[in-house]
Amino acid sequence: MxxxxxxxxxxxxxxxxxxxxxxxxxxxxxxxxxxxxxxxxxxxxxxxxxxxxxxxxxxxxxxxxxxxxxxxxxxxxxxxxxxxxGVTRKINPRLGRLGVLGFLGFAGFWTYSVNGIVFPFAFFLFFGFFGFYYEGKMSGTFMDERFRENIACAKLKAYRITFGIMLIALVILCQGKLFGSLEYTLIAAIITLSLALALGIFLSEYLLYRYDHDDQAEEGGE
CATH class of the missing domain: 1.20.58 (Methane Monooxygenase Hydroxylase; Chain G, domain 1)
Known part of the structure; x- marks a missing residue:
């Protein structure tokens, strides 16, 4: 885009x-x-x-x-x-600034207190866009076998962390009403889901960037 x-x-x-x-x-x-x-x-x-x-x-x-x-x-x-x-897509690292939109999620606390609207909490998902910075740093990289392995490892670890957070949140929220209110339970679910997905999006790019540069450092050391 x-x-x-x-x-x-x-x-x-x-x-x-x-x-x-x-x-x-x-x-x-x-x-x-x-x-x-x-x-x-x-x-x-x-x-x-x-x-x-x-x-x-x-x-x-x-x-x-x-x-x-x-x-x-x-x-x-x-x-x-x-x-x-066989080459990664070209993205400007400055697109990582879109992650700032995640702070709009805090507006949900105000809208809920004023008129009960909770959908702004979903904006926490935009924190994941900080990952565009690391993806942009790897734009135009040739995807050899090692790079593809790093992609798989990064995504797997990111998915595990995301799934773990969501599972823990699900277990906690299923215990009953949070602070005796279903509305608080809904808010907690939206915030947790948004932040967990954002973390997964960010980690998949950050870990790939780290793995790739670690491999390059090892090759340079040899």
Whole structure:
């Protein structure tokens, strides 16, 4: 994905988050918290003041769905190209700065306290994008047999750590309501899942970078 397109997608994501926050503030301040607090949708009657919240949430859902599809297609395309050429894909290491978006996850504590919205916690997943820095450092590397073995080892170790964290979290959360609240349990599950996946994404690139450079150092020492 080109840098300009990446910036556009990031900008759209920020706009979606801001629109949800603003529409939530509007609903709490001017619309009696409709569509924010739990309500009986069987008797729901549309009002024009509900429009900002409906539009912002709809746009955010569409954005997330489109982002998932685009990333899935882009990743598959790059993997096929790498297999055909035998060279790792070219990525600018500065894309690792996208990991800063992970700090948007902390906004979830504010949105939950204000209007009960928990989806911003999912932004912790973006911490995994710090791995783009290490992937960028290895752009254009010829994938010989040793490099492919390092890829397998790095991914295996990253998956083990990620699975271990998720398993421990699952065991703990299945013990019952966290602090006596199902909402806290849901929040803990979202945060744990997002951070675990982010760690897996980051480690797969960091470990590969470390393994590859360790091998080069050993060859240089010989």
């Amino acid at each position: 080109k840098t300009n397109k990446m910036k556009i997608w990031i900008g759209c994501g920020i706009i979606c988050v801001l629109s949800v926050l603003l529409s939530s503030w509007y609903a709490v301040t001017f619309n009696d918290s409709r569509l924010i607090v739990p309500m009986d949708f069987k008797n729901y009657v549309f009002e024009i003041r509900d429009l900002p919240m409906i539009v912002s949430v709809s746009l955010t859902c569409i954005y997330l769905a489109m982002l998932f599809v685009v990333l899935f297609i882009h990743t598959g395309k790059k993997q096929r190209q790498a297999e055909e050429t």
